[in-house]
Amino acid sequence: xxxxxxxxxxxxxxxxxxxxxxxxxxxxxxxxxxxxxxxxxxxxxxxxxxxxxxxxxxxxxxxxxxxxxxxxxxxxxxxxxxxxxxxxxxxxxxxxxxxxxxxxxxxxxxxxxxxxxxxxxxxxxxxxxxxxxxxxxxxxxxxxxxxxxxxxxxxxxxxxxxxxxxxxxxxxxxxxxxxxxxxxxxxxxxxxxxxxxxxxxxxxxxxxxxxxxxxxxxxxxxxxxxxxxxxxxxxxxxxxxxxxxxxxxxxxxxxxxxxxxxxxxxxxxxxxxxxxxxxxxxxxxxxxxxxxxxxxxxxxxxxxxxxxx
Numbered sequence: 001x002x003x004x005x006x007x008x009x010x011x012x013x014x015x016x017x018x019x020x021x022x023x024x025x026x027x028x029x030x031x032x033x034x035x036x037x038x039x040x041x042x043x044x045x046x047x048x049x050x051x052x053x054x055x056x057x058x059x060x061x062x063x064x065x066x067x068x069x070x071x072x073x074x075x076x077x078x079x080x081x082x083x084x085x086x087x088x089x090x091x092x093x094x095x096x097x098x099x100x101x102x103x104x105x106x107x108x109x110x111x112x113x114x115x116x117x118x119x120x121x122x123x124x125x126x127x128x129x130x131x132x133x134x135x136x137x138x139x140x141x142x143x144x145x146x147x148x149x150x151x152x153x154x155x156x157x158x159x160x161x162x163x164x165x166x167x168x169x170x171x172x173x174x175x176x177x178x179x180x181x182x183x184x185x186x187x188x189x190x191x192x193x194x195x196x197x198x199x200x201x202x203x204x205x206x207x208x209x210x211x212x213x214x215x216x217x218x219x220x221x222x223x224x225x226x227x228x229x230x231x232x233x234x235x236x237x238x239x240x241x242x243x244x245x246x247x248x249x250x251x252x253x254x255x256x257x258x259x260x261x262x263x264x265x266x267x268x269x270x271x272x273x274x275x276x277x278x279x280x281x282x283x284x285x286x287x288x289x290x291x292x293x294x295x296x297x298x299x300x301x302x303x304x305x306x307x308x309x
Contacts, residue, residue: 002170003181005188006148007213007258008058009080011119014204016044016063016295022115023048024300026100028136028144031274031300033264037062041283042293050132053264053273055213056186057132057147069118073200075252077207079152082145083126089143093123117205129186150189151210153253158192160250168229211256219243219259240280275299
């Protein structure tokens with residue numbers, strides 16, 4: 001039983017319209033689902049992903065309007081690392097981000113930048129897994145973001161964090177505080193850095209949790225395995241598009257293990273993903289109330305020409 005790398009990464013925004021513009025128009029991702037936080041239904045939950053909305057590409061955001069910016073600190077993911085296919089792609093993104101007014105640092109083999117609320121990202125050339133890319137008229141297919149390589153987190157107990165990854169989650173130590181979680185389909189990395197002196201502050205531009213991927217059949221077994229190890233965790237939770245289990249690792253990073261079904265096409269055809277607000281069945285009776293509290297967001301694909309597959 002192996003985990004298939006990173007399923008999704010969830011973060012916080014205070015500005016859903018600006019967040020939508022940056023991740024779909026600037027970064028060229030697809031809005032794969034527009035829904036709400038099931039634990040706080042007056043709050044958006046936006047999912048950006050590849051063209052098919054597949055695990056391994058899903059960057060998600062909870063919107064809390066007016067929330068101050070946060071600060072990544074001990075027990076938090078502080079950088080999201082994405083794959084691209086070539087150095088030419090790195091050059092493309094450094095130029096595109098600069099043209100859009102977002103400072104981008106072109107390094108040897110990487111580009112580093114932050115989203116408008118300060119969430120740090122890094123692009124690296126990586127061919128370890130099949131790229132998971134979206135279609136966008138302004139982003140050549142060969143330069144599109146190809147899904148997650150991994151994350152970097154601040155760890156106050158890196159040895160204990162590493163022991164849990166290796167002993168419980170089946171990760172492989174790579175050295176220098178990095179670990180690979182790899183299954184039959186995909187892999188993902190997490191690397192630990194010493195925490196800064198400043199206290200961690202959850203808020204806009206910070207990561208809420210990182211989810212590791214598994215299958216529908218294996219999720220109950222993972223839940224049992226985590227519980228048997230004495231790790232305090234939730235039970236299996238129905239998230240409508242997948243089921244998941246949550247727990248914190250020893251340094252405080254919130255982990256989720258999420259399965260691969262039924263996926264976003266449960267509610268609408270593939271070509272319509274992200275075009276309207278989707279609510280799980282238990283929230284449908286409250287649709288009018290929920291929609292009245294949310295900032296209207298247009299389908300970002302409605303006004304642009306269809307890109308040939």
